[in-house]
Amino acid sequence: MVASALRRGAHAYVYLVSKASHISRGHQHQAWGSRPAAAECAAQRAPGSVVELLGTSYPQDDYSNLTRKVLTRVGRNLHNQQHHPLWLIKERVKEHFYKQYVGRFGTPLFSVYDSLSPVVTTWQNFDSLLIPADHPSRKKGDNYYLNRTHMLRAHTSAHQWDLLHAGLDAFLVVGDVYRRDQIDSHHYPIFHQLEAVRLFSKHELFAGIKDGDSLQLFEQSSRSAQKQETHTMEAVKFVEFDLKQTLTRLVAHLFGDGLEIRWVDCYFPFTHPSFEMEINFHGEWLEVLGCGVMEQQLVNSAGAQDRIGWAFGLGLERLAMILYDIPDIRLFWSEDERFLKQFRVSNMNQKVKFQPLSKYPPMINDISFWLPSENYAENDFYDLVRTIGGDLVEKVDLIDKFEHPKTHKTSHCYRITYRHMERTLSQREVRHIHQALQEAVVQRLGVEGRF
DSSP states (O other): OOOOOOOOOOOOOOOOOOOOHHHTTTGGGOOOOOOOGGGSSSSBBTTTTEEEEEEEEEEETTOOBBBBBHHTTTTTGGGGTTTTTHHHHHHHHHHHHHHOBBBBTTSSSEEEEEEOOEEHHHHHTGGGGGTTOOOOOOOOSOOBSSSSSEESSGGGGGGGGHHHHHTSSEEEEEEEEOOOOOTTTOSEEEEEEEEEEEEOOOOHHHEEEEEETGGGSOOOOOOSSSSOOHHHHHHHHHHHHHHHHHHHHHHHHHHHTOEEEEEEEEEETTTEEEEEEEEETTEEEEEEEHHHHOOOOHHHHHTTTTEEEEEEEEEEEHHHHHHTTTTOOOGOOOOOOHHGGGOOOOSSSSSSOOOOOOOOOOEEEEEEEOOSSSOOOOHHHHHHHHHHHHEEEEEEEEEEEEOOOOOOOOEEEEEEEEEOOOOOOOHHHHHHHHHHHHHHHHHOOOOOEEE
């Protein structure tokens, strides 16, 4: 679940018709540090051009901003690769829900969907979740669009309406999601989410409650900080209690008993009231998920007018980095046996502490340029850096801004840290990558170099 914003999209020079079969083989396993040729940087919107992805052709338009770097990751499905750390987290959550929540006939209450296509419509990603047309999370600079009507999902919530409309009332959705974002050890344009939804009928919610038959789910009143205008206070409090109890049990299963938890009020367009769960882990408060009582308008539109429910969503990388002490999000894409073998455990619940690979030295280069008078987006620069430098780029910091007193032109200076996770980089290969970036930033972003 997560309505946070998404970003960036450089279209560096490339003509792209990228076959799904092509993506799912050689290119997706590109070695760390191999630099894409200048002609492979991103999708060029040639007249009549299309992107072919997962067996479907998508015509390109002025919103198309998928880069080759991102396309090579589609179909990897790290969460479904046995013994991958993200797979371990997913399987531990599944196991917990299967054991803790059982239906009337002894079968699991929650169904699990972990192979849904990451390509969704903009209606699925935004409108079905009541995200306003002018909401900043829709920005082209924050999302990866195939065109104006289709995109790579920015959250697993994009499937919520469809599953509710199909008649499901308790399910988990797990998948890869795509957002244009800054570059550092905790951000990557592709990451993985796990979403859960549960609906209750009046009988289910108030079962076992004294005088429960007299309680109601709905009323017509006014919206407040505590509830929606269509919900009774009793119904909201029971749903909120069940949600928080469910999540408290889940984190106890993952982290162990005795964990200190706190709830922080927050805002999501598709839940109200909404909360973030924070845990005190090794003396530090960490936000681990978002959740809330589902907006009744969303539930009603999906055909479940007689039910009320909750939803939550969490990031698998976030949990894995905390649980396994993994320091850099790029490691999840590594095919280095020294990394992967650490998670081949006989019992998925056994404790694993990542043993770092040798820390190879960083190489640091600065790049500075005058910004164009308009249409410069920092996320476009970050996406171009990722496209040219790939996973060799550890982080990018904006270290200086300067406005010329006479021309009033603005200059940005970025410090780029290159570091291979598996070997020592040579100055020669970093120099070639950095020079390619200098050329691309001028050609694609219209800046004036100060190299």
